[in-house]
Amino acid sequence: DIQMTQSPSSLSASVGDRVTITCRAGQSISSYLNWYQQKPGKAPKLLIYSASGLQSGVPSRFSGSGSGTDFTLTISSLHPEDFATYYCQQSYSAPQTFGQGTKVGIK
């Protein structure tokens, strides 16, 4: 299995802050990396596919970058509705493992 490691595990930020979450793969996964947002009591929601593709309907303040083993999710200006947990997922090989999650909380 390919191990996916996110950092930090949690962070506190204020509305308007720029937030960056990193995801590192245990081996090269090219651009086979997705990002999801999960709010309490809700199913995960796709934000970014294939490392940098913005899913339809997702605000442009979300962006993804990276390739190989190192990836980032950036929220350019945090909105109140962005407080949630974010997961990366590799789709390079089965099982298509997820990172452990990064919880973005209110400072």
Added chain:
Amino acid sequence: EVQLVQSGAEVKKPGESLKISCKGSGYIFTSYWIGWVRQMPGKGLEWMGIIYPGDSDTRYSPSFQGQVTISVDKSISTAYLQWSSLKASDTAIYYCARRTGITGIAGDWFDPWGQGTLVTVSS
């Protein structure tokens, strides 16, 4: 609208069997893989396995192989996740999701997701 609707919450005793469902609508059900993801209480997401409704081709994570069975009834556009003998450690929310991709784009992803089914196993 593409939608996955899962069956309702279940409360079971250890040793009991269970089958939960995920019904797809708004797209050609047989053309997309369906995956199952576990989320234990307060924990992260775990990829369990996937099934292709067109031919029932199924792939399991080694962590879940032999522990659960994934199946499909394409006549009613429904995928299933089942246990023959539940354990307390199976207590979790289980999500189904459609595996989607775009021709020419690397990889695939889960979108949309079902609303989740809470399974509680307790004596």
